[in-house]
Amino acid sequence: MESDYTKITLDNGLTVMLKEIHTAPLASVWMWYKVGSRHETAGITGVSHWVEHMQFKGTPQYPNGVLDKAISRLGGYWNAMTYLDWTTYLATMPADKIDLILSLEADRMVNSLFAEEEVASERTVIISERQGNENNPGFLLAEMVQAAAFRVHSYHHQVIGDLADLETMGRDNLYDHYRRYYQPGNAVLAVAGAFETDKLLDRIQELYAPIPAGELPEFNARKEPARRGEHTVTLEGPGDTTFIEVAYPAPAGSAEDFYGFLVLDSLLCGPSSLNIFGGGVSNKTSRLYQALVEKDIAVSVYGGLQATKDPYLYQVVITVHPASTPEKAMAGFDQQIAALQANLPSEEELERAVKQARALFAYGSESITNQAFWLGFAEMFDSYSWFLTYLDQLAAVTPEDIVRIANKYLNTNSRVVGVYRPDGSEELT
Numbered sequence: 001m002e003s004d005y006t007k008i009t010l011d012n013g014l015t016v017m018l019k020e021i022h023t024a025p026l027a028s029v030w031m032w033y034k035v036g037s038r039h040e041t042a043g044i045t046g047v048s049h050w051v052e053h054m055q056f057k058g059t060p061q062y063p064n065g066v067l068d069k070a071i072s073r074l075g076g077y078w079n080a081m082t083y084l085d086w087t088t089y090l091a092t093m094p095a096d097k098i099d100l101i102l103s104l105e106a107d108r109m110v111n112s113l114f115a116e117e118e119v120a121s122e123r124t125v126i127i128s129e130r131q132g133n134e135n136n137p138g139f140l141l142a143e144m145v146q147a148a149a150f151r152v153h154s155y156h157h158q159v160i161g162d163l164a165d166l167e168t169m170g171r172d173n174l175y176d177h178y179r180r181y182y183q184p185g186n187a188v189l190a191v192a193g194a195f196e197t198d199k200l201l202d203r204i205q206e207l208y209a210p211i212p213a214g215e216l217p218e219f220n221a222r223k224e225p226a227r228r229g230e231h232t233v234t235l236e237g238p239g240d241t242t243f244i245e246v247a248y249p250a251p252a253g254s255a256e257d258f259y260g261f262l263v264l265d266s267l268l269c270g271p272s273s274l275n276i277f278g279g280g281v282s283n284k285t286s287r288l289y290q291a292l293v294e295k296d297i298a299v300s301v302y303g304g305l306q307a308t309k310d311p312y313l314y315q316v317v318i319t320v321h322p323a324s325t326p327e328k329a330m331a332g333f334d335q336q337i338a339a340l341q342a343n344l345p346s347e348e349e350l351e352r353a354v355k356q357a358r359a360l361f362a363y364g365s366e367s368i369t370n371q372a373f374w375l376g377f378a379e380m381f382d383s384y385s386w387f388l389t390y391l392d393q394l395a396a397v398t399p400e401d402i403v404r405i406a407n408k409y410l411n412t413n414s415r416v417v418g419v420y421r422p423d424g425s426e427e428l429t
Contacts, residue, residue: 012213013185017375027095027193028372035181046161049082057118059111095194106207145418153224183214190376238425242320250314253307254382259393260401267353269303275364344399
């Protein structure tokens with residue numbers, strides 16, 4: 001894996017990550033801020049996501065709507081995302097046109113307007129998004145499980161926020177959050193593509209060095225206490241499909257056990273993609289697929305492990321077969337967990353699980369956009385060296401590691417089990 005990159009910190013605290021890639025005349029620019037739903041408290045849940053929306057509503061230099069046309073005309077793509085630990089803004093453009101994006105990001109770090117009429121307009125948009133999510137049983141079940149899994153830590157709530165807060169937050173809440181967290185010292189600018197590093201650094205210095213350092217935000221997440229017994233939640237609603245979500249405590253992305261857990265996930269459910277732009281790998285060789293799907297106990301099963309700043313969750317979602325029951329599905333699931341805890345996987349099975357995890361990682365690391373993603377993403381919970389050593393860390397996982405991690409984390413008394421039971425109605429109310 002290529003390791004040539006440049007990392008510097010400007011005097012105002014902005015971290016700059018650059019990686020020259022001359023395979024295509026493209027460049028991808030990502031501006032990352034270390035702020036997400038983890039940094040929210042009751043009353044302002046969803047504020048990070050709402051601020052992300054407001055960053056597209058204009059500055060005096062770049063009024064609302066101007067950039068959409070300009071970027072499209074230049075053949076570029078831009079977007080943004082908010083997650084648990086971070087918010088990011090991305091654009092992939094012809095390499096000789098990225099100055100527009102670099103200028104924009106420097107400008108909206110300090111000059112976004114947050115006009116009252118735009119705040120009101122986006123309230124309607126985000127509430128509609130929230131209500132649309134509520135028509136999805138998977139979202140409702142995931143929200144209940146996440147809330148049950150985190151009683152104290154701010155991972156308790158969904159990124160989109162609670163409807164009660166979306167209805168009551170105002171412009172001052174949004175702007176205060178923006179001014180607190182959108183500081184150079186709380187940001188990482190990551191650029192990958194066809195450029196000359198020295199020239200690009202000079203331009204970045206010109207655009208970003210004048211931005212005042214500001215006061216670094218302080219946020220100390222409350223540590224989640226250990227659970228002392230299985231927590232079950234049941235949700236009833238429309239449709240004719242039963243879903244199960246099982247959530248176990250999982251290590252943070254920077255933890256030593258994280259790599260072994262990724263291989264365990266690959267073995268049990270099929271590998272998880274940590275890259276939002278990553279490709280897929282079939283999970284038909286995984287233990288749960290063979291035990292549940294091939295035996296018509298489940299229609300599908302998949303797992304998910306996230307690289308987060310603080311310990312989060314390992315989640316397994318099962319779509320129960322119409323001819324089966326959630327009780328039968330959980331019995332089959334628990335049988336596989338017990339086998340994982342009691343017996344070393346064979347070298348052949350472990351090798352296949354590692355190979356699949358490595359393949360998924362490779363698929364999500366190929367393009368210029370993916371390379372820029374990893375430059376910044378790894379800095380949100382660890383450092384870029386995490387990315388560079390990833391494959392070696394996976395290869396070092398042993399059968400003994402799998403059994404140890406299964407016994408340490410996959411315990412009945414520490415998990416949350418959520419079941420969605422359809423009531424036969426057609427619409428959610």
